[in-house]
Amino acid sequence: MAADLGDLAAFASVARAGGFRDGARASGTSASGLSEAVRRLEAKLGVRLLNRTTRSVAPTEAGARLLERLTPALDEVEAALDVVNGFRDSPAGTLRLNVPVSAARLVLPRIVPPFLAAYPDIRLDVVAEDGFVDVLAAGCDAGIRYDERLAQDMIAIPIGPRVQRFATAAAPHYLDRHGRPQHPRDLLDHACLRGRFASGAMTAWEFERDGEVVRVDPGGPLIVRVGAATDLAVDAAIAGTGIITLFEDWLRPHLDSGALEPVLESWWQPFSGPFLYYPGRRYLPAPLRAFVDFIGAQRALPRLAPEGSRDAAGADRS
Known part of the structure; x- marks a missing residue:
């Protein structure tokens, strides 16, 4: 039978x-x-x-x-x-990745074009969603997440920037009207633009300076779904609706242009960057093996970016 x-x-x-x-x-x-x-x-x-x-x-x-x-x-x-x-001149097949919206926007753009140029017979299928998923159950070969979201039985390798920061900012005209916070607790008296995960949990606003960690839970006029609607909160901050906290590199273009002004910059909290994770198998699919090797080779290259430039980053640690 x-x-x-x-x-x-x-x-x-x-x-x-x-x-x-x-x-x-x-x-x-x-x-x-x-x-x-x-x-x-x-x-x-x-x-x-x-x-x-x-x-x-x-x-x-x-x-x-x-x-x-x-x-x-x-x-x-x-x-x-x-x-x-593996006996082909070039690996072929489909590589399916499950990544946060932030990684699809800010980490992968530096990696995907050169990877696909190096491996023209590989098709990359990227599913962008926030929250932890079982990559195998989702039909994916690998995922990108932060260390607190990694399953213990997975292999994880660094991908993207190794140190990132949360940044807090607001439009200059908002700060001119409402004042500039001098301490994280001052945010409780301001209109703050918040994010909510798919689980219903609100994003944490946590600050750190000289070993002191301060966590605040401010209110405000706008709450957006993390990832999918993050740009709405950024646009609202630029329009002067309130203060936003987000990954520094998501806000960096607006900080550099002056559309947003840094708030409490000495309190911006650093954290470790994301990881590519995948099941520990004896034989990896050829497209995944090629991607893992490509990431490793990229990390081994010397950094040629000018001093002061920043790596791309994600917008939430999901």
């Missing part, structure tokens, strides 16, 4: 993703094709593998047992095929 390998892979994609549409997105196929493959597999095996409702798709007990045994087997098949890929 040999089942088709493609049908087995289709079932695994749907079961991991929790739905045909998300499974299709993760596997790069159509939802209808996955549905037909799962029906074919169930008919072949004579047992229902997925419970389907209008709102969700979940493995049956038989499906869960099959997925448990199938996942490492499919990983081995993929690794075996990728060994052959």
Whole structure:
């Protein structure tokens, strides 16, 4: 009763993703094709593998047992095929990355063009979303996150700037009207533009100077979803609506132009930069191996940027 390998892979994609549409997105196929493959597999095996409702798709007990045994087997098949890929003159295939919106905007632009130029047979598929995800369940090969969001069983390598800072700023005409804060607690008397994560948690406003750490929770007229609507908060700050705290490099062009003025600069808190993380496998897919090697080679190059220039950074540590 040999089942088709493609049908087995289709079932695994749907079961991991929790739905045909998300499974299709993760596997790069159509939802209808996955549905037909799962029906074919169930008919072949004579047992229902997925419970389907209008709102969700979940493995049956038989499906869960099959997925448990199938996942490492499919990983081995993929690794075996990728060994052959290593004999090509140039690695080929798709590399799927799950990254914060901030990394897609401010970290990857320095990396992606030269990487794709070096590896023309690799297609890069980037999913930008904030919040921690299981990269394998999401159908991705690797992700970018900060160290506090990394799973313990993942391999992590530095990518992008190694030290970043949160910056606080406001339009000069806002500060002329309302005064310039001298201490982080002064922010409690100002209109502040806040961010909220998908989990519902508000972004932290934390400041540090000479070993003193001050955390404040100011109010204000605008709250935006971190990542997706961050530019709205930046535009509001430039318009004089209030004070914003964000990664320094997100605000840097506006600070340099004078549209925004630094606030409490001596209190800006530094933190370590992001990491590329991926599962610890004996054999990495060739596109991922090429990307890991490319990042390593970039980090080994001497910095030629003029003194005073800054690395790109993300806008939230998600």
